[in-house]
Amino acid sequence: MHIPKTGTDRETLFERLEAYRSHDMHWQDGRTFAYIYDAGREAMEVGKEAYKRFLTENGLDPTAFPSLLRFENEVVSMIATHLGGGPEAVGTFTSGGTESIILACKSARDHARASRPEIFGQGRAPELILPVTAHAAFHKAAHYLGLKVVAVPVDPLTFKADVAAVRAAITDGTALIVGSAPSYAHGVIDPIAELAAVAAEHGVLMHVDACVGGFLLPYWRRLGEPVPAFDLSVPGVTSLSVDLHKYGFCPKGASLVLYNDANLREKQAFACAQWSGYSVINMAVQSSKTGGPLAAAWAVLNFLGDAGYLEIARQMLAGTRALVAGIEAVDGLRLLARPDFCMVSVASDEVSVYHVVDEMAARGWTIQAQFAFQTSPANIHFSLAPANAARVEEMLADLRQAVQAARALPSGQMAAGVAAMFEGVDLTALDPSVFAELLAMGGLTGTELPERMAPINEVLDALPRPVCEVLLKGFLNQLFRQPQQP
Numbered sequence: 385m386h387i388p389k390t391g392t393d394r395e396t397l398f399e400r401l402e403a404y405r406s407h408d409m410h411w412q413d414g415r416t417f418a419y420i421y422d423a424g425r426e427a428m429e430v431g432k433e434a435y436k437r438f439l440t441e442n443g444l445d446p447t448a449f450p451s452l453l454r455f456e457n458e459v460v461s462m463i464a465t466h467l468g469g470g471p472e473a474v475g476t477f478t479s480g481g482t483e484s485i486i487l488a489c490k491s492a493r494d495h496a497r498a499s500r501p502e503i504f505g506q507g508r509a510p511e512l513i514l515p516v517t518a519h520a521a522f523h524k525a526a527h528y529l530g531l532k533v534v535a536v537p538v539d540p541l542t543f544k545a546d547v548a549a550v551r552a553a554i555t556d557g558t559a560l561i562v563g564s565a566p567s568y569a570h571g572v573i574d575p576i577a578e579l580a581a582v583a584a585e586h587g588v589l590m591h592v593d594a595c596v597g598g599f600l601l602p603y604w605r606r607l608g609e610p611v612p613a614f615d616l617s618v619p620g621v622t623s624l625s626v627d628l629h630k631y632g633f634c635p636k637g638a639s640l641v642l643y644n645d646a647n648l649r650e651k652q653a654f655a656c657a658q659w660s661g662y663s664v665i666n667m668a669v670q671s672s673k674t675g676g677p678l679a680a681a682w683a684v685l686n687f688l689g690d691a692g693y694l695e696i697a698r699q700m701l702a703g704t705r706a707l708v709a710g711i712e713a714v715d716g717l718r719l720l721a722r723p724d725f726c727m728v729s730v731a732s733d734e735v736s737v738y739h740v741v742d743e744m745a746a747r748g749w750t751i752q753a754q755f756a757f758q759t760s761p762a763n764i765h766f767s768l769a770p771a772n773a774a775r776v777e778e779m780l781a782d783l784r785q786a787v788q789a790a791r792a793l794p795s796g797q798m799a800a801g802v803a804a805m806f807e808g809v810d811l812t813a814l815d816p817s818v819f820a821e822l823l824a825m826g827g828l829t830g831t832e833l834p835e836r837m838a839p840i841n842e843v844l845d846a847l848p849r850p851v852c853e854v855l856l857k858g859f860l861n862q863l864f865r866q867p868q869q870p
């Protein structure tokens with residue numbers, strides 16, 4: 385494409401913008417149990433307005449825009465206080481959970497570099513101990529920062545971190561131990577206090593990934609739920625990540641990484657005065673950045689207030705109870721784990737969960753499929769948002785039908801064929817054409833996703849994990865291409 389020779393008028397332009405999104409997911413009607421965290425029209429409008437007003441301001445230099453510095457210090461203070469931090473707690477506003485996690489891992493790495501330089505080099509790298517349920521963002525952080533992932537199993541029934549396994553994985557090279565509150569896939573809270581005690585005993589740092597649920601959990605506790613200790617007040621916890629753009633209901637691009645000790649946070653910072661331009665000093669990954677998400681987060685927090693969040697939390701808790709009880713009553717499905725949060729994973733010993741997801745899509749519901757991994761079988765994931773809470777019964781009625789419909793559909797043929805293809809194959813020497821063949825087996829030929837995803841999901845699920853990763857990267861590499869001119 386070329387940049388158009390002449391400009392386009394506003395009206396035409398916005399018509400075209402809207403036309404482009406005609407195939408986007410329609411989440412507004414509460415039929416999407418994923419992706420969107422929405423506290424209703426009013427809060428959304430407040431967030432959008434604040435976002436728009438500060439969209440043009442630049443967070444590059446906090447001295448040039450003291451408004452942004454003030455928003456950030458106030459947001460960090462409110463959330464640190466909400467999550468057990470004392471007056472010494474510090475934090476950084478980031479673009480999302482992934483950035484918060486990368487920064488916490490960088491702090492841990494550079495803390496290790498200062499205190500234990502001998503664990504770097506000569507084939508060694510600082511180690512990150514991850515229960516296998518920890519979010520993929522930690523693997524990404526390890527990939528970017530040169531850390532070694534030490535994956536440890538979780539309890540096969542509760543899917544919570546196994547404290548003894550974590551203890552056994554600690555070496556003189558351990559830089560950071562991670563626990564989730566809660567984990568995304570199963571919605572369960574790891575035994576944070578026990579993990580942090582083990583970390584403290586060994587003089588190792590401990591990060592709590594409270595990205596998805598950390599904001600809402602204190603409200604659930606106030607509503608009488610038995611939420612275990614998980615926050616900055618737990619002895620041994622040294623950092624914590626919490627997203628405001630999930631169950632804090634702020635517009636996207638809003639997360640925090642928090643610390644009890646400003647000395648550790650300093651390890652997160654980057655400064656460069658060795659080039660011919662302005663000195664670069666950043667706490668986070670981005671340099672020039674819009675003030676929009678920060679102003680919006682500040683505005684939504686102040687708009688809803690503690691009472692507003694408590695009321696939302698009450699609805700979410702009621703919705704979760706209805707969802708869990710309803711799923712337990714569906715013939716053919718079983719709860720994979722007893723959730724501690726509004727995220728529910730559901731397995732089946734009788735039907736293919738991939739067919740159930742497709743059948744639900746055909747009935748207008750978006751729910752996520754999760755691949756099998758170690759002791760966790762293939763399952764269906766529900767993230768409940770306020771808009772879903774009112775639709776739980778309606779969804780369950782369709783879910784019962786979807787399971788019945790799935791019983792009639794064939795499945796499992798792919799797995800055997802795919803597994804056979806990889807017997808004795810050297811994964812590093814795979815020919816790219818193998819991947820085209822694999823995608824075709826699942827019915828994927830162009831870049832258009834097929835209507836039914838079960839065949840491709842079965843193929844992906846049956847592949848060895850590293851092969852699956854190569855395939856997914858290849859898919860993405862195909863997806864982002866220059867548009868073909870008609």
Ligand SMILES: *Cc1c(COP(=O)(O)O)cnc(C)c1O
Nearest residue numbers: 480481482519521567568595596
């Ligand atoms: C969503 C999530 C993340 C990653 O956050 P992004 O905002 O998507 O970058 C990390 N940990 C948990 C538990 C999450 O649910």
